[in-house]
Amino acid sequence: MRGEERRELVDRVAALLPGSDLTRHEAPRPESLDLPAPRVTPPAALAGLCHADHEERAAHTHGKAYRDVVRNLHGELRNVPDLVARPRTEQDVADVLDWCTREGIAVVPYGGGSSVVGGVEPRFDGDYTGAVTLDLTALDQVLEIDTVSRAARVQAGTLGPHLEEQLRPYDVTLRHYPQSFEFSSLGGWLATRAGGHYATLYTHIDDLVESMRTVGPTGAGESRRLPGSGAGPSPDRMFLGSEGTLGVITEAWMRLQRRPHWRARCSVHFGDFASAVAATRDVVQAGLHPSNCRLLDATEALLNAGVSVGGGVLVLGFESADHPVEAALSRALTLCREHGGRPVDREHGEVGDAATQWRSSFLRMPYLRDALAQHSVVVETFETACTWDRFADLHAAVTTAANEAIRQVCGTGVVTCRFTHVYPDGPAPYFGIYASGRWGSTVTQWDEIKAAVSEALIRHGGTITHHHAVGRDHRPWYDRQRPDSFATALSATKQALDPAGILNPGVLLPEKR
Template identity: 70%
Template sequence: MADNGATRSWWGWGTAEGALDPLETDALVQRVSGMLPDADLTAHEPPDVGVDALPAVRVEAPASLADLCSTDPVDRAAHTHGKAYRDVVRNLRGDLAHAPDVVVRPRTERDVVDVLDWCSRAGVAVIPYGGGSSVVGGVEARLEGDYAGAVSLDVTAMDRVLEVDRTSRAARIQAGVLGPHLEGQLRPYDLTLRHFPQSFEFSTLGGWLATRAGGHFATLHTHIDDLTESLRVVSPYGVGESRRLPGSGAGPSPDRMFLGSEGTLGVITEAWMRLQDRPRWRAGTSVHFDGWESAVAATREVAQSALHPANCRLLDPAEAYLNAGATVGGGVLVLGFESADHPVDVALARAVEICRDHGGVPTDDGSTGGATDSGATARDASASAWRSSFLRMPYQRDALAARSVIAETFETATTWDRFPALHAAITEAATAAITEVCGVGVVTCRFTHVYPDGPAPYYGVYAAGRWDSLVGQWDEVKAAVSEAIITHGGTITHHHAVGRDHRPWYAQQRPEPFAAALAAVKRTLDPAGILNPGVLL
C-alpha cells in the first residue's frame, strides 16, 4: 500500500490509481507518434504474478522472525527491481529472475539487528529497501558470489518522527518514513525538512541518506547531506551513532562514511535532521531565450550571484517543448524564490535583470503563491506546465515502456568551464548510439541543480525501440553516454546513486586509495559480505 492508502504498482512507478488515464494516454501516444512516426506503439500489459512466475524460495527465516517475513509472490515481485526504465521493462516482460526469497519488514531496530545476525550466520544477502525507487539497480538481488539466498529488508514500518527539537530546528526521525508522512508529522510544528526529490511520494528518509539524494531545490541545500545532523546505523559489526552537532572538525566525518554508502556498510535506522521553518513568501517566473549559450550564461550568472533561488531550472528547446509546451529557440529558465522570513520579490527582480542582460525575456513579472509540499515556486504557464509534467513523468515513462519506446534519463555534474565540451560529447554519444541501435530518437537536456562552480545537467532520451530487445538497446545507449561522461570530466551520477548499474564507471571515477579504504571498511563492518553485495564494490 502507498502512504495515502492507494495500491502501489508492483511493476511500475507509484500507484495503480496514479497511472495515466485513457485521455492522458491517448495524448501521450499522439505526441510520440509525431516525434517517432515509425514506432510500433502496440501496448503490452504486465503479466499476472503467481508462484510459478518466480524462482523457488531457497531460505527459511528463524521462527523468531517469522511474523516479519513475507514470501507472497506479488510482494516478492514488487521487491525484485527498482524503478529504472530497464526495471519496468523487465517487470512487464515477466523477468523476475532476481526476486528476493523473503521480504522482511522490521518494526524496531532490534529486529534489524536480529535479521543481520541471522543472515550473517546463514550466508544470506540482505538488500536494504525503502521506497524501492532506485534507478541504478540498487535494490536488486543481482548477486555476485555464493549466497544461500536473498532477503529484501523493507524498513518502511519504521516510519515515525520520534523527537522534535524546536529550539534547534531538528528532529530525530526513523529511516523508513516516506516523504509525505514525514512532512505530515512535521507540519504541526510549522517545520519542514524541505527535501523534495521527484520520488518524494514513494521514497524514504533512509533511502535519501543512503544514496545522497538530491532534492527539488536548485541551490543551497541541494543534497540530503546538507540537512543531516547525525546518523544511527546498524551493521553486522554493531550499532553506531554519531554525536548531534551543528558542525565539527574532529577528524573525518562518521556521517559522511554512511551517506551514499547505499546499504553496503550498514542499515540506517534513525537520523537527526536539520529542519526549516515553512516558507511564507514565494515568487517566480520563466524566462525565454533565443540562444542556448546565452541561456547557459544567464543561468551561470544567477548561480554565482548569491541570490540563491529555490528553483533555477534551465530547459533546452526540446525539453521545453516536450514537457512545458513552450516553443523557444534557446531555452526556458524557470526561476523561483521562497522564504519563511521575508518577501522575495527583490531577489526575483534582480535575477530577471541578470537574464535580461543576456537577452532573456520573462513571461511575466513574477507572482506569489501559498506554501505547498511539492517545492513549487513559480506560477506562470510554462513553469506550471513543466511542473505538472515533472510529477507525471514517471507514469508517462511507464506508458511508453509498455509501448516499446525507450524513455529514460541520466544525469551528471561538471564545472562551468567544462560544461560546453561535456554537453557536446554527451549529446553526440547519445545521438550516435540511438541512431545505431534504434534508428531515430531525441535527446533533451535540463539543469536540475546549479552551483557557483557548475551545473548538474539531466538528459532525457526518447527513441523507438523493439519490444524483444528494449533492455539491450537502452544498455548500449547508457554505456556510450557513461563513457562520454567519464572521459570528459563529469560525475557518473549527481543524485541517482551508483548501485550496480553505474559501478563500472564509478570505479574509474574514484581514486584508487579511496577504493582500497572503502573495501577495508566494508570488510570490517560487514565481514560476511551480506550487505547489498555488488553495490559500490
C-alpha cells in the same frame, strides 16, 4: 495512465518519432509469474517478520528504472529475494543481520524501492545461501522534534509524505522533495545522497543531516548531534551514499526549516542555449540562492513545458519563511536580461506560465515513461555534474554520443537536456532520451545507449551520477571515477563493518568471494 491522457501522449510520440510501432503491451498478472521457491527458512524468532508471499517477493525484485519497468512488463523476474523481512524495531534489524551473517545470506536494505540504478535488486554472482530484502518501511515515525534547535529525530523507513504530515503541526518542514518523494524514504535519501527540491544551496540531503544512527553486523553506532565539527573525518559522511553496503541506517536527526510563506517566480525565454547557460551561471554565482533555477533546452521546453523557444527556458523561483523575495527575483531577472533573456509573467498575459506546466510535467514524468514503455518507446534519463568551464564540451560530447547510439540501435530519437541543480562552480545536467524501440529488445537498446553516454561522461570530466546513486548499473564507471586510494580505504571499511560481505553485495564494491 488511462483514457484521453494516454491517447494524447501516444499521438505526441507518433509525431516525434514517425514510423514507430506504438502497439500497447500489457504486463502479466503477478500471480501468473513462476518464481523460484525460497531457499532459506527463518528461525522461529524471526518468522513473524519474514514473508515469502508471491506478490511481496515479486514487488521487491526490481526498482523503478526504465529497464526495471520493461522487465516487469515481460515478466522477467530473475533475481527474486527469497524472503522479505519487515522489522518493526531496531533490535529486529540487528536480529535479522545476525541471522543472515551466520548463514551467509545476502541482505538488501529497502526503503520505498525507487532506485533507478539496480540498487535494490538482489542481483549477485557470489555464493550466498539466499537473499533477504530488508524492508524498513515499518520504521516510519518522527520520534522527537527539537523546536529550539529546529531538528527532528526520524526513523529511516519514513516515506516522504508521511514525514511531512508529522512535521506540519509544528509549522516546520524538511523541504526535501525528490521526484520520487511519494515513494521514497528518509533512509533511502541518506543512503543514496539524494537531491531534492532546491536547485541551489540545500541541494543534497547531506546538508540536512545533523546526526545518524546505523546498525550493522558488527554492532550499532550513532554520531553526536552537532551543528558542525572539526573532529576528524565525519562519521556521517562515511554512511551517506553508502547504499546499504556498510550498515543499515535506522534513524537520523534532520535539520528543519520553517514552512515558506513568501514566494516569487518567473520564466525567462532565451534565443540561444549558450546565452541561457551564461545567464544561469550568473544567477547562481550572484549568491541569490533561488529555490528553483532549472534551465530547459528548446526540445525539453517544448516536450515538457509546452513552450516553443529558440534557445531555452529558465524557470526561476524564490521562497522564504522570513521575508519577501521579490527583490531577489528582480535581481535575477536583471542578470538574465543582460544575456538577452525575456521574462515571461503570467499576470501580464504573455506566452504562458512555463513554470506551472513544467511542475505538472515533472510530477507526471515517471508515469508517462512507464506508459510509453508499454508502447515500445525507449524513454529514460541520465544525469551528471561538471564544472562550468567543461560544460560546453561535455554537453556536445554526450549529445553526440547519445544521438549516434540512438541512430545505431533505434534508428530515430531525440535527446534533451535540462539543469536540475546548479552550483556556483557548475551545473547538474539531466539528459532525456526518447527513441523508437522494438518490443522485446528495448532493455538491450537502452543499455547500449546508456553505455555510450556513460563513456562520454567519464571521458569529459563529469560524474557518473549526481543524485541517482551508483547501484549495480553504474559500478563499471564509478570504479573508474573514484581514486584508487579511496577504493582501498572503502574496501577496508567494508571488511571491518561487514566481514561476511552480506550487505548489498555488488554495490559500490565487488562481491566478497
